[in-house]
Each structure stands twice: as C-alpha cells, then as structure tokens.
Amino acid sequence: MSIQGLSKRWLARHSVSGSDQRSAMLLLLPMFAVLFVVAVFPVVYSFWTSLFDIRLTRMSTPFVGFGNYLETFRDPGFWAAVARTVWFTVGSVLAIMIIATLMALLLNQEFRGRRILSTALLIPWAIPYVVDGLMWKWIYDSGYGALNGLLLQLGLIRHYLVWLGDTHKTLALIANAFVWKEVPLATILLLVTLKSISPDLYGAARVDGATLWQRFIHVTLPSLRPGLMLVAIYEAMMAVRHFDLFFILTEGGPADASHVLSWHIYVETFRKLSFGTGAAVAYLLALATFAMSYSIIRLLGKRL
Amino acid sequence: MSEVTKFGSRRRFLQFSAGAGLAATGMLGGLSRADAAAAVNLYTWSAGVDTVKRQAAAFTKETGLPVNYNNLPFAQYREAMVTKFVGQAPIDALWVSDGWLPEWADAGWLAPIDGYPDLIKYNNDVQSFCTESTRYKGHQYGMTYYTDYMAFLYDADMLSKAGISAPPASWDELVDQSLKIKKAGLSNYPLMLPMARESWLIEFMSSLVFSNGGRFVDDTGRAVMDDPQHGAVRSLQWIVDAVNKHHIVSPACVELGELNGFKAVASGNHAFALLPRYRIQALNDPRQSHVAGHIKQALMPAGANGSHATVAWMRMHAMSAAAGASKTRAANAARLIEAFGGKFDGQYAFQKAMFLDTGTAFGVKPLFNDPEVKAAYEKYGDFAIFRKQQDLARKKDVITRWFGEWDETNGTAWQAAVLGQSSAADALKTSARKWANLSKQA
Numbered sequence: 001m002s003i004q005g006l007s008k009r010w011l012a013r014h015s016v017s018g019s020d021q022r023s024a025m026l027l028l029l030p031m032f033a034v035l036f037v038v039a040v041f042p043v044v045y046s047f048w049t050s051l052f053d054i055r056l057t058r059m060s061t062p063f064v065g066f067g068n069y070l071e072t073f074r075d076p077g078f079w080a081a082v083a084r085t086v087w088f089t090v091g092s093v094l095a096i097m098i099i100a101t102l103m104a105l106l107l108n109q110e111f112r113g114r115r116i117l118s119t120a121l122l123i124p125w126a127i128p129y130v131v132d133g134l135m136w137k138w139i140y141d142s143g144y145g146a147l148n149g150l151l152l153q154l155g156l157i158r159h160y161l162v163w164l165g166d167t168h169k170t171l172a173l174i175a176n177a178f179v180w181k182e183v184p185l186a187t188i189l190l191l192v193t194l195k196s197i198s199p200d201l202y203g204a205a206r207v208d209g210a211t212l213w214q215r216f217i218h219v220t221l222p223s224l225r226p227g228l229m230l231v232a233i234y235e236a237m238m239a240v241r242h243f244d245l246f247f248i249l250t251e252g253g254p255a256d257a258s259h260v261l262s263w264h265i266y267v268e269t270f271r272k273l274s275f276g277t278g279a280a281v282a283y284l285l286a287l288a289t290f291a292m293s294y295s296i297i298r299l300l301g302k303r304l
Numbered sequence: 305m306s307e308v309t310k311f312g313s314r315r316r317f318l319q320f321s322a323g324a325g326l327a328a329t330g331m332l333g334g335l336s337r338a339d340a341a342a343a344v345n346l347y348t349w350s351a352g353v354d355t356v357k358r359q360a361a362a363f364t365k366e367t368g369l370p371v372n373y374n375n376l377p378f379a380q381y382r383e384a385m386v387t388k389f390v391g392q393a394p395i396d397a398l399w400v401s402d403g404w405l406p407e408w409a410d411a412g413w414l415a416p417i418d419g420y421p422d423l424i425k426y427n428n429d430v431q432s433f434c435t436e437s438t439r440y441k442g443h444q445y446g447m448t449y450y451t452d453y454m455a456f457l458y459d460a461d462m463l464s465k466a467g468i469s470a471p472p473a474s475w476d477e478l479v480d481q482s483l484k485i486k487k488a489g490l491s492n493y494p495l496m497l498p499m500a501r502e503s504w505l506i507e508f509m510s511s512l513v514f515s516n517g518g519r520f521v522d523d524t525g526r527a528v529m530d531d532p533q534h535g536a537v538r539s540l541q542w543i544v545d546a547v548n549k550h551h552i553v554s555p556a557c558v559e560l561g562e563l564n565g566f567k568a569v570a571s572g573n574h575a576f577a578l579l580p581r582y583r584i585q586a587l588n589d590p591r592q593s594h595v596a597g598h599i600k601q602a603l604m605p606a607g608a609n610g611s612h613a614t615v616a617w618m619r620m621h622a623m624s625a626a627a628g629a630s631k632t633r634a635a636n637a638a639r640l641i642e643a644f645g646g647k648f649d650g651q652y653a654f655q656k657a658m659f660l661d662t663g664t665a666f667g668v669k670p671l672f673n674d675p676e677v678k679a680a681y682e683k684y685g686d687f688a689i690f691r692k693q694q695d696l697a698r699k700k701d702v703i704t705r706w707f708g709e710w711d712e713t714n715g716t717a718w719q720a721a722v723l724g725q726s727s728a729a730d731a732l733k734t735s736a737r738k739w740a741n742l743s744k745q746a
Contacts, residue, residue, distance in 0.1 A: 056386050057411045057705070142556035143568055159492075165559040167723055253501045254558035255720040270383050272709050 050279035057273055068280035077256070078264060078281070084171060085261045089239040089292075092175045092182070096235050097228060099179065100186035105220075107187065108194045125184035133248030136177040140164050140249070164250055167257035174245050174258055182238065186231045193227030194220070229300040233293050240289055261285050343372035344636045347385065347398040350375040355661045356644075359654045363643040369636055382708075389413040389624075396627040396637040397644075400446055402437040402618045403503075406705040409440045415628025416443035420638045423447055426646045426668070433699045434667035437618040446620030447645025448667035449655055453616035453697040454511035455581035456605060461598040462490050462575040471576075471602035475516070475542055478576060478605050482552035485575045493554040495546060496574040498565035499722055500558060501715030508578055509718065510615035510700050512539035516607030520702045520735075525743065530729065530736040538607060540728035544721055558719045570594060581690065585663035588684040601689045603696070616697035618667060621645045665694065706742035713738040 050068055054061045072078050107118055124132070139146045140163040148160040164170055197220065205215045243262040246252060252259040252267070265285065269278030348356055353375055360371040376384045382404055388395060389411070400408060408414050417423045424444060427435050434448040458471045466485045472478040482494035498508060513520065518535015522528050529536040546553040554560070560568070562580070569577045570586070570593040579587075581601065590596040603612035621641045627633040644654045651674075655666040660680055671677050672691050681687045702710065714735050721731035 056390055057407050059411070142554065142559070143573065144571075162554070162556040162559075165556040165723075167725070250559070251501050253715065253719055255723055255725060256716045259716075267712060271712060273383070273386060 046279045047283055049275055050283050052276045054275040055273055056275065061276075064276070068277045069284070072277065072280055072284065077259070080256065081259050081261050081264045084257075084259065085240055088171055088175055088178075088242075088260055089236055091172070092178050092239045093232060093235045095175070095179045096182050096186050097231055099183050100190050100231060101224070101228075103183065103187040104190035104194055107191055121184050121187060123184075124181050127181065129181065129244035130248060132177060132181050133245045136173075136180075136245070137164075137249055140173055165254050167254055170250055170254065170257040174249055177245050177249070178239065178242060182235055186235060189231050189234075190224060190227045193224050197223040225300060229296065232296050232300060236292055236296060237289055240292065241285060343370040344633075344640045345372045345394045345396045346374065346640060347388070347395055348373070348375050349378040349381040349399060351378065352658050352662050352664070355654070355657050359644060359648070359657065362648070362653075363640060366643070366648075367639055369639065371640065392626070394626075395624040396633055397640045398622055398624060399449070400620050400622045402620070402699065403703055403707055405437070405440050405445055406703060407708070409443070409445055410705050413625050414445050415623045415625045415634070416445055417447070417623060417638070417641070418444050422642055423638060423646065429652075429668045429670055431667050431669060431694070433616055433697055434618045437699045437703075438620050446622035447641055448618050448620050449645050450658060450664050451616055451618040451667040451694075452581050452665045453614050453694060454507050454578055454604070455584065455614070455693060456602050457569070457577045457579055457584060457587065457599055458602055459569075459572070459575050459595055459598050460600045461595070462494075466490055466575075471600070472605050473603070475512075475605045475607055479546065479550055479552060482546075482576065483550060486552060491573060491575050493552060493573070494575040495553050496560075496565050496569050496577040496579075497543065497546070497553045497557050498560045498562050498578075499543070499719060500561040500564075501719065502561050503711075504562040504580075505715060505718070506700065506702065506711055507580075507615055507617065509536075509539065509714075510702075511578060511604060512542065512607075514613040514615055514698055515604045515610045516542075517610035518607075520700075521739070525704070527736040527739040527743075529739070530732040532729070535607060535610065537729050537732050540718060540721055540732060542607075544724075544728050547722055548724055555723075558722055569599070581665060581693070582663045584685045601686055601693070603689065603693055611696070612693070613696050613698055614693060615700055616694070618699065665690075702739075704743075704746070706746055710735070710738055710742055 051063060051065060052061050053064045053067065103121065107114060107121075127135075138144075142148065142160055142162045142165060145160075145163065147163065148157070151157045152160070163173055201219050201223070202215060205219050210218065241262050242260075243266065246258050246260060246263050247266070250258040252263040261281065262285070265278050265281045268274050268281060272278075346356075346360065356375070357373060360373050364370055381399075382401075385395075385398065385408075389408070400414070405414075426447065427444075430448055431451070434451050435444070437451075438444050438446045438448060456471075462485060463469075463471065463481070466481070466488045468481050468484065472481050478495065485491050485494040498504060510520070513529075513536045516535035516539045518529075518539060520527065520529040520536055528534040532538070543553070547555055547557060565577065566579055566583050566586070568574060569579065569583075572594045584599055584601055586592045587599040588596050593599070604614040606612050621644050623634065623637045623641060627637040642648075646652070648654065652666065652668050652671055655668055656671055656674065656677060658664050659666055659671070659677060663684075678687050681690060704710075717726070717731040717734040720726045721728045726734075
C-alpha cells in the first residue's frame with residue numbers, strides 16, 4: 001500500500017470532501033517527491049547497482065544477480081571485517097552507555113559548577129569528526145604524542161610506546177576516540193530521561209528503606225530504560241557504519257587491524273572502483289544495522 | 305556470471321547517478337558545456353598551481369587560446385578523473401601519473417600522441433625511463449613535465465658527531481652506522497623509513513628492491529617478487545630486521561606516512577631517511593627544518609648483489625580521447641601539451657619554472673646543463689649527486705591496469721611482516737598470488 005493510498009483512505013474515513021482531498025494530496029506531493037528522491041530512490045538504486053558487476057575502468061557492466069553478495073560471503077577478508085566491526089560496535093556502545101549514565105547521574109545532582117561542566121561536556125560533541133580524528137592522531141603519535149608525554153611524566157612508561165601502529169591496541173584506541181566524541185549526546189539523552197523520573201518514586205523508596213544502590217537498581221535504571229534503548233540504538237548505528245576515524249587515524253591498518261566494514265566498502269568502491277561489490281557490502285551493512293536495531297528494541301523494549 | 309542483462313554502460317550508470325544527485329540538490333541548470341568547450345580544458349592536481357596559471361596565461365597570450373584550468377587534490381585525483389571521464393566531462397589535456405596510464409589507456413580515455421611530430425620530437429631530450437613511462441602497448445601517451453626519485457638522505461652533522469666520515473654505501477653498512485649512532489645516544493631510531501599504507505609504500509619498497517638488484521615482476525609480466533633470488537624478499541627481510549632485530553627503524557613506521565616522515569626528519573630525530581628527492585629543499589630550509597644545512601644526499605645504498613639504483617616516478621601531460629577524436633580540439637590540446645611539456649620561448653620553460661618554484665625535478669636532460677637550474681639547486685643540494693642518482697633511476701616494474709588493486713594487498717601483507725605477524729617470504733607470496741590472480745583476470 002502506497003503512502004498516497006493510505007492518505008486517501010484516512011481522508012475518506014474522516015469525511016473530507018473530494019476537493020479537499022485533492023488539495024491535501026497536492027500539498028503533500030512536494031514532500032513525497034523529496035522523500036522519494038533522497039530516501040526511496042537511493043535505497044532502491046543502490047540495491048539495483050549491487051546486482052551488476054560495475055567497474056568504472058571497464059566498458060561492460062554485466063548483470064550478475066546475487067553474484068556480488070556470494071563473492072562477498074566467500075571473501076575471508078569480509079568476515080574478518082565483520083568481526084572487527086562487531087568488536088568495535090559492542091565495545092564502543094557499552095563504554096558510551098556506562099560513561100554517559102554516570103555523567104548523567106552526576107549532572108542530575110545540584111552542585112557548584114554544574115552548568116560549567118554541562119557546557120564543557122558539549123565541546124567534544126561540537127567538534128567535527130575530521131578534527132576529532134586529527135586531534136587524536138596527534139595525541140596517539142608515537143614520536144611526539146601527548147599520550148606518551150603524559151604517561152612518561154607520570155612515570156607510567158619508561159620510553160615512548162607505539163600506539164596506533166600496534167595491531168593489538170589500534171581498534172581500542174579508535175573506539176576511545178569515538179566514545180569521547182559520542183558520550184556528550186548520550187549523556188544529554190539520558191539526562192532528559194532522568195529529569196522525567198518523578199521524585200515521588202525516590203521518596204517512596206526511601207520510606208521503604210531502600211539504599212542508594214537499591215534506589216538506582218529498582219527506580220533509576222528501570223525508568224532510564226527508554227533513554228538507554230534510544231542511546232543503544234543510535235550509538236550502535238553510528239558505530240557500525242563509522243568511517244571517519246578509521247580513514248584519518250589508520251586507513252584500515254596497520255596490516256588489517258582496523259579494516260572494518262565501512263572501510264571495506266570504501267576500498268571496494270573508491271579504491272578498486274568496483275561499485276557493484278561496494279553496493280552489495282553496503283547493503284549487507286544496512287541490513288545488519290536494521291537487524292541490530294530490531295534486536296536492541298526487542299531486548300531492551302520488552303518491559304517498556 | 306552471464307552477461308544477460310546490461311546496466312547500460314559505465315557512462316549511463318554515472319550519468320544516472322549524477323543526474324539523480326544533482327536533481328536532489330537542485331543543481332541542474334548550472335552546467336554549461338558550451339562555455340567549457342570554447343577553451344582548452346586542462347585538468348591537473350593541485351601542485352604548482354601558480355606556476356601552471358602563469359604558464360597557461362603565457363600560452364593564451366602566445367596562441368590566443370584561453371585555458372580553462374581546473375585542479376583537484378592529488379589524493380582524490382584518480383577517482384575524480386575516472387568519474388569525469390565516465391561522465392564525459394569536457395577534458396582536453398590533463399596530468400596523468402605513470403601508475404594510472406595502463407588503466408586509463410585501456411579504458412579508452414586517453415589519446416596516443418604518436419601522431420603528433422611536434423610532441424614526439426622532444427623524446428631525444430627526455431630521460432629514457434621517462435619516455436618508457438609514457439608508453440603503453442606500443443603507443444606514447446604523453447609528455448613528461450615532472451619526474452623524481454626516491455633518494456637516500458642523511459644528516460651530515462649527526463654522522464660527524466658519531467665519528468662517521470662518509471655515508472653508507474651499502475645496506476649492511478647502513479645497519480652498522482645506525483647502530484653506532486644509536487649507541488652514541490644521538491637517535492633512538494637512526495633510519496626513517498615510512499611504511500604506512502599509502503601510495504608511497506610501493507615507491508619505498510621499490511627503491512630497496514631495485515638497489516638489491518631485485519624485481520617484482522620479470523619482463524614477461526610474471527611475478528618474481530616471492531623468489532628469494534630476485535631481491536624483493538631480501539629487501540623486505542632487511543626492513544623486518546631493521547625494525548625488530550636491530551631496532552634502527554621505529555616499529556611505528558607502519559603508521560608513518562611520507563609527509564610525517566619528512567616532518568620527523570626535519571625535527572632532527574633521524575640520521576638517515578628514504579624520502580622523495582625534492583624534500584631536500586625543505587629539509588635544508590631553516591623556516592621548515594631544524595636540521596637545515598645538514599641534510600645531504602648520497603647514492604642509494606647497494607644490496608649484496610645490487611647497485612645504487614633507485615625507483616623513479618613520472619608525471620605527464622596527456623590528451624583525452626575525446627579531444628583526440630576532434631581535429632580542432634586535438635590540435636589545441638597538442639599545442640597546450642607542447643607549451644607545458646616541450647619548449648616554450650626556446651626553452652623547457654614550464655619544467656624549469658616548476659623546478660625553480662617548487663624544487664620538483666625534470667625529465668629533460670638539457671636542463672641539467674642550465675646554469676640557473678644548477679645555481680638554484682646548489683643552494684640546498686649537491687647537483688652532481690642529484691643527476692648521478694637520476695641517471696640510475698628506473699621506472700616501477702609493476703605498472704599495470706590492476707596495479708591499484710594489487711597495491712591494496714601489499715599494504716596489508718608487508719605491514720604484517722614488519723609487525724612480525726608473518727614472514728617476509730610469506731608476505732611476498734601473498735603479493736605474488738594476488739598479482740597472478742589479477743593478471744589471470746585481466
């Protein structure tokens with residue numbers, strides 16, 4: 001059933017006259033047209049593209065059906081990228097949720113300097129990802145980076161360490177830069193949810209003799225669930241398709257240590273100029289994002 | 305896979321995609337091809353922009369032909385130009401890197417210039433590796449405007465402090481001298497060798513391989529890079545040992561690109577460096593370098609069975625196939641290419657201007673005898689070594705249509721070897737396997 005069809009049925013059910021219906025449809029048309037061009041068309045067109053073997057440097061563009069998908073599934077590099085993407089997403093989202101919850105709880109209290117802290121918290125959020133990446137590249141640099149300088153001055157290391165060049169640390173360091181940027185938004189979302197919790201609930205819990213921890217577990221956390229779900233879905237979607245930091249900090253390296261799905265799509269599409277395969281992987285990523293969001297809603301939304 | 309249904313063509317695909325994108329952003333109607341067609345459309349990457357503009361203005365003054373000059377960042381140049389070719393953007397003359405020539409020529413985007421005597425008459429003046437780099441499948445596709453090579457640079461002051469009287473002549477000697485410098489506490493990692501995954505990686509590796517007497521592929525195009533007798537394995541093993549055994553190269557080299565490597569040398573952290581030769585100008589400029597005046601060039605160290613050879617790259621002016629198909633456009637494009645790649649006002653004006661303005665080298669031999677060029681170079685480098693090394697330079701042996709895709713594999717495989725995750729031999733076997741697969745597909 002098309003959107004127009006649904007609208008017509010709604011208008012008919014609500015006894016709107018024929019000419020009003022036509023006027024309403026006419027007024028809605030520009031929005032439908034924009035939605036079609038910017039939302040529906042790209043989705044359909046990218047799927048269509050994924051069914052062809054399109055290489056810009058080759059004359060023919062043969063139809064291969066689901067060949068690009070099969071080829072992708074047979075590629076061990078793809079599965080390794082999936083594993084890294086899962087690691088990055090789960091680790092980042094968990095860290096964001098824990099830190100943002102703690103920050104929101106802190107900012108929900110009345111204390112001196114709360115406003116300044118709230119404002120300062122927004123700074124990472126206001127910084128573009130490219131700038132964020134360049135800043136962390138300087139911080140992590142093994143020759144002149146601030147991280148080495150700090151650790152050395154604190155006496156925690158004896159000599160400068162290699163950070164981004166170490167395959168065991170790379171993904172965690174990129175996740176750290178991602179978390180730093182994403183925590184402010186998550187904190188604000190959770191803080192808004194916290195503000196909506198009725199103080200009566202805490203009063204009743206106190207009367208029942210609940211401790212601070214018990215109040216958090218039995219009052220705060222259940223009330224936070226809608227906010228947590230929103231944060232989990234949003235941040236998971238951001239993390240799973242994140243590209244900027246990988247591009248700026250490591251370009252998928254060292255070796256393949258940060259070769260995640262978004263980087264895989266970039267390499268296929270823009271380095272190998274293989275638009276068909278790139279579109280296929282992008283479609284798989286979109287489906288995975290949808291499945292993940294649905295799972296989070298199912299998992300966290302049960303008791304909403 | 306069957307070729308039952310066609311998408312149409314690459315051009316339709318891009319035009320359709322671009323059309324949809326433009327419609328979405330309301331930009332249709334702003335395009336005017338007629339205006340662009342009146343001028344000679346020149347596309348370059350954003351290097352020496354002022355010099356190019358000056359030469360274009362001189363060309364217009366001389367010929368009355370206006371030049372529609374466009375430049376794009378080098379990092380995005382290949383992708384952007386491919387898109388423009390497929391979308392049939394108006395292009396007459398353009399800069400092409402040697403690495404993209406087979407891909408673009410096979411795609412039918414470039415016109416050979418063999419049929420233009422006014423252009424190929426300059427071949428005798430051009431260094432042979434440059435002319436070789438402009439040829440593909442028996443045709444010449446352009447005129448060089450710039451060439452350079454990977455150079456071995458050293459900090460003479462640091463060597464002197466370590467009691468070393470002359471730079472190393474071999475890779476083994478380089479290890480000995482580096483250990484001596486390290487022991488003297490002058491540098492933690494005396495050799496700066498960038499091994500980041502970027503387009504420079506193949507240049508660094510090729511310089512080591514060539515100086516070790518090696519090849520990546522033989523004359524028939526068969527991969528020999530995994531053959532221990534051909535120098536590539538020996539070269540990568542040397543790097544692995546330099547990082548993990550001798551500790552004379554930082555393990556952070558895998559995250560160090562050419563630009564940051566240059567900055568590290570400029571900050572005085574290293575005694576030796578492999579860098580593009582043109583970097584010597586900035587390294588000896590006190591405004592840009594802490595070691596200004598101390599950086600010198602030596603011939604590339606030689607391997608056990610090798611020589612002082614190094615790798616060179618070449619950039620050229622080429623003509624688009626679309627221009628080549630039109631008599632008038634082709635004639636105008638040829639005049640522009642000659643004005644930039646050949647003689648203008650009786651000399652190789654553009655190449656000389658680029659050298660004087662930006663320090664980038666040239667591929668035409670007569671400029672080596674130009675007193676102005678020599679005097680300019682002697683302010684920051686040794687002109688004799690510059691020329692001697694250029695005479696020993698060779699073009700990359702891996703330039704093919706699938707070079708870009710093959711090089712993606714190298715970044716992963718070679719870095720894995722440097723990080724100790726695989727052996728040098730296995731890393732090059734991976735590269736050779738990929739080469740064989742791509743070669744078969746082609």
